[in-house]
Amino acid sequence: xxxxxxxxxxxxxxxxxxxxxxxxxxxxxxxxxxxxxxxxxxxxxxxxxxxxxxxxxxxxxxxxxxxxxxxxxxxxxxxxxxxxxxxxxxxxxxxxxxxxxxxxxxxxxxxxxxxxxxxxxxxxxxxxxxxxxxxxxxxxxxxxxxxxxxxxxxxxxxxxxxxxxxxxxxxxxxxxxxxxxxxxxxxxxxxxxxxxxxxxxxxxxxxxxxxxxxxxxxxxxxxxxxxxxxxxxxxxxxxxxxxxxxxxxxxxxxxxxxxxxxxxxxxxxxxxxxxxxxxxxxxxxxxxxxxxxxxxxxxxxxxxxxxxxxxxxxxxxxxxxxxxxxxxxxxxxxxxxxxxxxxxxxxxxxxxxxxxxxxxxxxxxxx
Amino acid sequence: xxxxxxxxxxxxxxxxxxxxxxxxxxxxxxxxxxxxxxxxxxxxxxxxxxxxxxxxxxxxxxxxxxxxxxxxxxxxxxxxxxxxxxxxxxxxxxxxxxxxxxxxxxxxxxxxxxxxxxxxxxxxxxxxxxxxxxxxxxxxxxxxxxxxxxxxxxxxxxxxxxxxxxxxxxxxxxxxxxxxxxxxxxxxxxxxxxxxxxx
Numbered sequence: 001x002x003x004x005x006x007x008x009x010x011x012x013x014x015x016x017x018x019x020x021x022x023x024x025x026x027x028x029x030x031x032x033x034x035x036x037x038x039x040x041x042x043x044x045x046x047x048x049x050x051x052x053x054x055x056x057x058x059x060x061x062x063x064x065x066x067x068x069x070x071x072x073x074x075x076x077x078x079x080x081x082x083x084x085x086x087x088x089x090x091x092x093x094x095x096x097x098x099x100x101x102x103x104x105x106x107x108x109x110x111x112x113x114x115x116x117x118x119x120x121x122x123x124x125x126x127x128x129x130x131x132x133x134x135x136x137x138x139x140x141x142x143x144x145x146x147x148x149x150x151x152x153x154x155x156x157x158x159x160x161x162x163x164x165x166x167x168x169x170x171x172x173x174x175x176x177x178x179x180x181x182x183x184x185x186x187x188x189x190x191x192x193x194x195x196x197x198x199x200x201x202x203x204x205x206x207x208x209x210x211x212x213x214x215x216x217x218x219x220x221x222x223x224x225x226x227x228x229x230x231x232x233x234x235x236x237x238x239x240x241x242x243x244x245x246x247x248x249x250x251x252x253x254x255x256x257x258x259x260x261x262x263x264x265x266x267x268x269x270x271x272x273x274x275x276x277x278x279x280x281x282x283x284x285x286x287x288x289x290x291x292x293x294x295x296x297x298x299x300x301x302x303x304x305x306x307x308x309x310x311x312x313x314x315x316x317x318x319x320x321x322x323x324x325x326x327x328x329x330x331x332x333x334x335x336x337x338x339x340x341x342x343x344x345x346x347x348x349x350x351x352x353x354x355x356x357x358x359x360x361x362x363x364x365x366x367x
Numbered sequence: 368x369x370x371x372x373x374x375x376x377x378x379x380x381x382x383x384x385x386x387x388x389x390x391x392x393x394x395x396x397x398x399x400x401x402x403x404x405x406x407x408x409x410x411x412x413x414x415x416x417x418x419x420x421x422x423x424x425x426x427x428x429x430x431x432x433x434x435x436x437x438x439x440x441x442x443x444x445x446x447x448x449x450x451x452x453x454x455x456x457x458x459x460x461x462x463x464x465x466x467x468x469x470x471x472x473x474x475x476x477x478x479x480x481x482x483x484x485x486x487x488x489x490x491x492x493x494x495x496x497x498x499x500x501x502x503x504x505x506x507x508x509x510x511x512x513x514x515x516x517x518x519x520x521x522x523x524x525x526x527x528x529x530x531x532x533x534x535x536x537x538x539x540x541x542x543x544x545x546x547x548x549x550x551x552x553x554x555x556x557x558x559x560x561x562x563x564x565x566x
Contacts, residue, residue: 007370079400111419111498118427125403125434132396132437147438151431171498 013106017095025245026057028294032301039305060238067234074135075231083133084232084239087126091247094119098253099174101263101285102277112173113165116254117158120209120247124150127211127218127228130240134231142227145312146218150209152319156327157205163198163334164188164258173254177262181271187261192341194334199259201327203296206251208319210244213304217312252296256289260296263289378415382408390462399437403430420498507534 030045033056037044049055071080097112097119099105109115124146131143167188168176180187188195208215219227229240256262263285270281310318385405392398406429413422 076394076397079397082400109419111423114427114498115419115423118423118430121427122407122430125430125437128434128437129396129400144438147434151434 021246025242028245030057035301036305064238070233076133079133083126083130084236087243088239090123091243094250101282111171131228138224138230142218153205153208156323159327160202173257177257180261181264182268184266189259214307252293256292378411403433505535
């Protein structure tokens, strides 16, 4: 039986998550325009809302709402209309399991990381439907490319996430991040050289799964007009972009929690003071998490505006001939490493491990 | 009518109505889309029961499966003659026979008395299964939890089922091998088709 208080808390949590998804998309779209402008020696938006053009996204939104909602005559009308919602749902529902700080999570699922990957994979379905139902060759090409790309890149991505799960012994993202408390060398990124390589492989796959450049073959403006987006206009078009930015932050959040220590800062200030469970520590943790997530998104933008787009055969080669064998090798190597050094590289520094997870080789999370 | 019944009803509707549409829609891609919705509803039912792991697995595997179906659908519809799937009355008879046989079997199995004696039908509320327990039970390291729970909750006059270490690793491996064979077969079929085209 769900009590009234639980129901209200649940509604508040979902409303907060929905607000976050919308606001972060607006912020990152503005940031993307600024960053791309700076990288190309331009200024980016400067007019709307003062000096930095920080209201540009709202102006864009108002413009997009006013646009006509077109459905092409050749389109499969029902599928064309529901495709943006499927994409949006896929990336939004994943946030229900993403913790933003210690216990700041809509549903503290025991299998959070698995849930997020499986829900994020629904997004591809919407893109392929959009490509098919538009009744346009450009769209169909875009959708088919997306299918080939995402179906292959999901495999090394999932294998790369098994490696931090092996170390932490849990699929619960909240527990996984709390195990990396303490000094920054407790972060799984510095756990072993294998983890360092794993993080790079995972990040490459994550960029590909968000169909960001250099893997944006589904859109490929210079080849396919706008790929699967060609026939869309107005709000339906912008739903695809909301979903893209939402899934960018979702995969960055997974990266931050499984490699970059989650909401734990580099110095264990609150653990040293013994305040690690206080509200102030959690709010600082939230700031830490958002900062790290934004940093990862900034790197995605940096990569997007620096590297040229790969060809489809190069994309498939990168995945199947390089990333997949590398990730399988890393999985094996990590098993050996955990057997040889169960405490990680720097795990023996007991005195310096303020607030750190007791790394005594006993990794199984219970509770 | 409380909230849980309302949620359950909504989930059942999401599962059943698209399932009906799957069998009545003639366009293969649209049919696959309804299938996706129906399977998502089933995943939602698993989440509703507290079986998060099964729900997420359902999403991951079946969404991937339907995705492949849609890709094939798109490939087939591009050539024209397969756009619509119309079925003959013989197909209808066979499918109705198969479906009612399956339905009857399931109903019979559920109506048997000893099934309803199981603890999963007697404990109210969602299950509390952690992935640790599922994983350990799969490997056979720990005794399957349900059996030990059953041993605790069964009335004393009944003979307790023996708590034993059940390993599901072998069936799992057999299923994986089966999938590998299917993959090899699919690759062989695709390759053969291409050769004919080239020649």
